[in-house]
Amino acid sequence: MGRWERALDAAGVHDPGLRADYGRQRQQVAAYKREVAVATGLLLPAALVPHVIAAAAFMHRTDTLLDSGPAADRRAASARWERKVSESLAAGRSDNPEIRPLLHSVEAHPGLRDRVVDYLAAATADLEFAGFATEDDYQRYVDGYSLPAFMVVATLLGPDGDQTAYRAACRTFIDAGQRLDFVNDLAEDLADGRLTLPAQTLAEHGVTRTDLEQARTGPAVLALLTDQLDRVDRTLTAGRAVIGLVPAAHRPMVRCLVRVDELTSAAARSAGAALLRRPASPGKFAALRLLGREYLRARRSPS
Template sequence: MMGTDAELDAAGIGGAPLRAAYAHCRELHARHGRSYYLATRVLPPARRPAIHALYGFARWVDDIVDAPGPADTPAGGRRLIDAVEADLAAALAGAPAERPVVRAVADCALRYDIDPPLFSAFLASMRMDLDVAGYADYAALRGYMYGSAAVIGLQVLPVLGTSVPRAEAAPHAAALGEAFQLTNFLRDVAEDLDRGRVYLPADVLAAHGADRGLLAHCRRTGDQDPRVRAAFAELARINRDVYRRAEPGIAMLHPVSRPCVATALRLYRGILDRIEAADYDVWTRRHSVPRARRAGMALPALGRALTARLLSP
């Protein structure tokens, strides 16, 4: 596998501080985003650092909100996010970034002409995590997911490239970000409860006789309550519909990027498969695609990617 320096050389990224910033983002991606990271390995080397920067920035800000430290209070978290936003705005205007992750993502945004409001929308959703503990319905949750997930799909689209006008592919890219996050919400409901949050629409839970209190009971006891399972089954159906909306966008990407995104979709939908196969038991285990199966998905995609690179003008 190609190392960090070779990828940075292929991308034309020079200067020790900037290369170190990109390398840090790559490490964040490898450590925290196993499915995304594996799919990224299928991309041409020159495109990988930008994806690492975008993922690393998103993960780093998410950790500001969730990890113990200066953001332990909503006010402290808002101050940190405000400082990150100011640093990013200055870097996009040409000033040196104070923070390495910001340095990398600003360079990425400038290289690929990524719309700055997409970063503002992401940071707005991260601020919501400091104050909002639940969502009344799917429409409210989608408002949050636009900034936390859909914009990530829109940010990576210029890096991946398209074979159609970008505006035509954009709704599918946004849907894919949303689909990935819905799968995360189902898989990580126990961890989110521990942080005082529920990312499942209250009206869908209520339609099956479930609520936040019942989820908390399941978290404490590991109980497989049939009302919760029924609500989760409905949310899984919603999630699969979003994957179906996203999938046509793969054919709209540049040929060299299609195997990467197809692999990411299969890997993440595979997590949803495992949740369903476990009868929605998200209380006693954290679901993931086994390593051997991940490799089995990635290797054919790598072959398709290499073929696409050879045929691409």
């Protein structure tokens, strides 16, 4: 019996059809973020693995509907999906293979239900995105969309019971992660017609949207990118507090999440103005070394 089959058994997933549903979602998660699927399988207790996969698949499915196609189509598709999930949660059952694993995971981890509802309610923040005028607008986006999205999976990694302090630490961590994504994905977002850096911040550095769209690499643009990555690194340092707030068995996974962002930030800083043409990513060797180190920690009764 393989690792995945043992994880399904440990998570109480015995029905053949439901096991197949979870398996498809595992493939979906691996297709869009293979490193997440691999790390989940290697670093977390077996009984938690299928539930994290289901939560990640739900988050990805929802996010894809928010991002794909013309605005009117996205609104309609998102509304249909929200209605299906909400009705399924209320009934406690569904014939939709994309929802059945989520329902089973909600039954096993009841706190997940509220996080799913929160994320569905937050969808309009992304549907209505039209850029940020100020840093405060960006921070409201983190509160209104990024944090609810992150907590769908993060709630499963957190402590049992009251998660108030943990949620606050997650908020700091996802602030850093969201800003890092916006800086690192700048070229791709601009190509899609989205400017994700606040207009106020550009003005403070004397940079225009055209400068970024045309990949002008003058001192002002470099200073802007450096400033944003400095903010990322300061917030990431504070966000490391999240590691100490999760159960010991979950710390290898959470350390890995934090460290991947640190490595990505370092890669983005090294790339400099090249970020205006393509995203940066950590070297494969560094990523594998990180995963190997945390896997060994997980096997040695992590702390």
